[in-house]
Amino acid sequence: MKTKFLYLITIVLLGGCALQPAYDGDAAIGKRSAQDVLTASPLYSSLGDIDFSEFDLLEMSPEMIEFTDRAVGSSGAQSEQLRKLAYAIMRSGEFSLAYEDTTGTAVETFERRRGNCMAFTNMFVAMARYLGIDARYQEVDVPPTWSMSGDSFLYSQHINVHVDLKQGRWREVDFNIYDFDHELETRIIRDNRARAHYFNNIGAERMLADETGPAYGYFRQSLREDGEFASAWINMGILHRREGLNDLAEAAFLEALRVGGADTLDLTRHTGDVGWMSSRQTDTDLIAMSNLANLYEEMGHTDLAARYFERVHAHRMKNPYYRYQVAESAFEEGDYASAIDNLQYAIRRRKNEDEFYYLLSLSHLMKGDRQEARTWMKKAEEVAAENSEKQKYHYKLDLLRNLDKN
Numbered sequence: 001m002k003t004k005f006l007y008l009i010t011i012v013l014l015g016g017c018a019l020q021p022a023y024d025g026d027a028a029i030g031k032r033s034a035q036d037v038l039t040a041s042p043l044y045s046s047l048g049d050i051d052f053s054e055f056d057l058l059e060m061s062p063e064m065i066e067f068t069d070r071a072v073g074s075s076g077a078q079s080e081q082l083r084k085l086a087y088a089i090m091r092s093g094e095f096s097l098a099y100e101d102t103t104g105t106a107v108e109t110f111e112r113r114r115g116n117c118m119a120f121t122n123m124f125v126a127m128a129r130y131l132g133i134d135a136r137y138q139e140v141d142v143p144p145t146w147s148m149s150g151d152s153f154l155y156s157q158h159i160n161v162h163v164d165l166k167q168g169r170w171r172e173v174d175f176n177i178y179d180f181d182h183e184l185e186t187r188i189i190r191d192n193r194a195r196a197h198y199f200n201n202i203g204a205e206r207m208l209a210d211e212t213g214p215a216y217g218y219f220r221q222s223l224r225e226d227g228e229f230a231s232a233w234i235n236m237g238i239l240h241r242r243e244g245l246n247d248l249a250e251a252a253f254l255e256a257l258r259v260g261g262a263d264t265l266d267l268t269r270h271t272g273d274v275g276w277m278s279s280r281q282t283d284t285d286l287i288a289m290s291n292l293a294n295l296y297e298e299m300g301h302t303d304l305a306a307r308y309f310e311r312v313h314a315h316r317m318k319n320p321y322y323r324y325q326v327a328e329s330a331f332e333e334g335d336y337a338s339a340i341d342n343l344q345y346a347i348r349r350r351k352n353e354d355e356f357y358y359l360l361s362l363s364h365l366m367k368g369d370r371q372e373a374r375t376w377m378k379k380a381e382e383v384a385a386e387n388s389e390k391q392k393y394h395y396k397l398d399l400l401r402n403l404d405k406n
Contacts, residue, residue: 029301032247034255037236038220041248046213052221057195058126061107067095068127078133079165085127086173089120097175103201117159118201120175122194124161137194138162138172141185159197162188196226200235207239215239230256230284237291249295256288286312320349324356331363339363354384358393365400374400 032040060068071088072081089095097113097120104112104119106126115123121137128135140158160174172186203218216239222232237252293308316322327342343360350356357380364372377400381393 029304030250030254032251034233034251034258037240037248037252037255038223041216041240042245043212043216043240043243047217047220048213050214050217056105057122057191057198058106058129060126060130061110064107064110064123064127065130067110068130072131078131079169079171081131082128082133082163082165082171082173085124085131089124089127090175099175103198103205105198116201117175118197121159121161122198124173124175125194128161128163134164134166135173136162136164137189137191137197139187139189139193140174159194160186162186192225193229196222196229196232198222199225200229200232203232203239204235207235207242212239212243228259230260230288233259234284234288234291237288237295241291241295246295246299250292253288253292253295257285257292260285260288290316318349320346320353320356323349324353324359327359327363331359331366334366336363336367340367352383354380354389354393357383361396361400370400 067088068085072084076084089097095113099116100112100114101116102114102119104115104122106123109115109119109123125135125137138160140160160172163171163173165171199218199222203215203222206218207215216236219232219236219239222229223236226232233252233256237249237256240246240252241249289308289312293305293312296302296308297305323342323346327339327346330336330338330342340360340363343356343363346353347356347360357376361373361376361380364370364376374397377393377397381390381397384390384393
């Protein structure tokens with residue numbers, strides 16, 4: 001259930017996305033600044049009429065006020081009010097919340113009765129504060145979780161609610177109610193960082209929908225809320241890379257590393273050896289490095305790309321979708337044993353991807369093991385979400401069975 005309640009934060013490793021125009025190998029390497037990304041980008045002209053001046057993430061509608069008053073009342077200890085509010089939203093049959101991987105404001109989430117954990121956290125914080133309860137946003141360091149949208153890898157993180165009940169008492173409210181680990185590291189964050197998360201999420205959703213202007217606007221607003229928010233800098237970099245603006249993409253990725261305090265390369269490469277600077281790495285830092293390595297490889301800076309790839313190799317190998325791509329390459333090269341090893345790892349991390357089982361079946365078939373091929377083709381049919389995919393796997397499973405009859 002953990003994946004179900006994670007929210008989109010960063011798009012990573014867009015190696016399979018649209019090819020970029022040819023680029024002079026020396027055109028970037030630190031020539032543009034992070035400020036250029038925000039004020040001198042060609043994408044600025046495509047913003048449109050997006051207006052953030054009246055935006056209120058935690059606005060309470062009259063319907064929300066009526067619901068909260070009726071569910072909780074105006075008396076009682078805050079701990080009891082908190083219990084009633086959580087019960088009314090998560091347990092009672094009246095509200096019937098449902099997970100959907102979309103981000104919304106407090107009002108939007110209440111009206112839809114669905115959303116991701118960012119959306120539900122917005123709604124709960126708004127209601128709790130209306131009652132006078134000290135509710136704050138909290139980032140949660142969950143284990144790395146990946147998903148896929150088209151040719152893009154998505155990296156997810158988690159957010160929940162920290163409630164201060166005074167006198168040293170506190171509670172956590174988490175919409176990952178079936179699988180929340182209280183041993184995970186957490187950080188209470190200010191509202192401006194929460195708004196940065198919100199705008200970054202919306203920007204990512206718009207980017208996936210190929211709405212470049214709005215995506216740029218939302219990422220820019222995210223960074224206006226919190227210029228130290230590395231995830232929005234990474235997404236800014238990816239957006240500019242998709243548009244062929246590699247110099248600005250580089251500036252954004254480097255800024256993501258700078259604000260994260262991560263290891264970076266000394267880019268004075270034309271005057272001497274390239275050296276590492278700073279000291280630590282987080283998952284977000286490694287994601288920025290992965291994107292930067294891909295960018296440098298594409299631009300012909302193979303030495304810089306190799307150095308960054310070396311630092312992020314272990315991180316990439318933890319990504320089940322990257323391992324699937326490695327398996328595809330191994331399969332095409334005839335290394336079926338390697339393909340099987342990588343697919344087995346990918347399946348341990350993501351058990352409901354029919355394409356993983358399908359390629360595993362083909363790999364066993366090419367090795368001459370028809371029994372294993374049938375087993376994994378049947379599994380692909382079982383987990384496929386679309387009927388057309390189920391039929392495809394069923395047809396291929398029949399072909400495998402017929403092979404044994406001949």
